Amino acid sequence: MWKEIKVLIKKEVTLEWRQKYALNGILLYVVSAVFITYLSVGAKQGNISVGTWNALYWIIILFSAVNAVAKSFIQEHQGRQLYYYMLASPESIILSKIIYNILLTAVLAILGFMVFAVILGNPVQDLGLFILNLLLGSIGFSACLTMVSAIASKASNNATLMAILSFPIIIPMLLMAIRISKNAIDGLDRGVSVDKLVTLLAINAIIGATAYILFPYIWRS
Numbered sequence: 604m605w606k607e608i609k610v611l612i613k614k615e616v617t618l619e620w621r622q623k624y625a626l627n628g629i630l631l632y633v634v635s636a637v638f639i640t641y642l643s644v645g646a647k648q649g650n651i652s653v654g655t656w657n658a659l660y661w662i663i664i665l666f667s668a669v670n671a672v673a674k675s676f677i678q679e680h681q682g683r684q685l686y687y688y689m690l691a692s693p694e695s696i697i698l699s700k701i702i703y704n705i706l707l708t709a710v711l712a713i714l715g716f717m718v719f720a721v722i723l724g725n726p727v728q729d730l731g732l733f734i735l736n737l738l739l740g741s742i743g744f745s746a747c748l749t750m751v752s753a754i755a756s757k758a759s760n761n762a763t764l765m766a767i768l769s770f771p772i773i774i775p776m777l778l779m780a781i782r783i784s785k786n787a788i789d790g791l792d793r794g795v796s797v798d799k800l801v802t803l804l805a806i807n808a809i810i811g812a813t814a815y816i817l818f819p820y821i822w823r824s
Contacts, residue, residue: 604698607691611699619707626707629671633715636663641722653726656719657784664715665744665777668708672748673765675700676756693822697753697814704745712737728790736787739800740780743807747772750814753821772810779803 619626640659687696716737719725727733748769755765779799786796 604692604695607695608699608702611687611691611695612703615699615703626671629667629711630714632670633663633667633711634718636666637715637718637722651723653788654785656723656726657781657788660715660719661740661777661781661784664708664712664740665773667711667715668741668744669748669769671707671711672704672745673752675704675749675752688822693819694815696822697749697818700753701746701749701811701814704749705742708741708745709738712741726788727784729787729793732793732796733784733787736780736783736796736800736803739803739807740776743776743780743803743810744773746807746810746814747776750810750818753814753818757821776803776806779806 640663691699713734716733748765751765751769751772754768779802783796783799783803786799
């Protein structure tokens with residue numbers, strides 16, 4: 604199975620590299636959103652608060668992840684999906700999609716943080732905790748959105764369905780990630796964030812396991 608996953612991830616990377624407009628469009632969205640924030644919320648005069656910085660960062664990363672991950676199944680033709688299903692097991696397909704989307708979302712999140720730090724300043728005091736939280740958030744967003752994209756691709760008006768299905772799962776994860784980031788920005792002792800990190804990790808594990816178990820049934824439909 605891992606050989607299939609490796610080949611499928613390589614396929615995703617190759618397609619993304621050939622169609623650079625998708626990744627470039629997402630990067631342009633991140634930079635534009637940060638720059639508009641810089642001009643509109645008082646950051647130019649140094650009036651942006653730490654809470655605003657933190658909330659805006661995660662909101663922008665969330666929408667970037669949605670734009671990046673939504674195409675996992677929705678933008679693929681049924682003929683191509685059928686071809687993939689003939690070559691690999693459904694478990695390999697969903698795991699390869701999740702792993703690739705985790706890598707893509709993590710790269711976008713790190714680049715977004717760098718852009719934020721350059722344009723809006725870097726208030727983070729505990730960078731290690733912030734990066735760990737960023738990676739856990741990327742894993743959770745990617746696993747959730749990949750699974751929802753697979754479900755929505757089977758229905759008409761799939762973009763609306765994806766937004767409706769992902770909202771109840773994404774919001775608790777987003778709030779948890781924002782709280783952990785706030786602790787990292789304030790430089791609080793890491794012990795304060797351990798329970799929240801464990802909760803976020805548990806949510807990620809549950810979503811990943813659910814996707815692994817349920818996707819074969821979606822695939823058969």
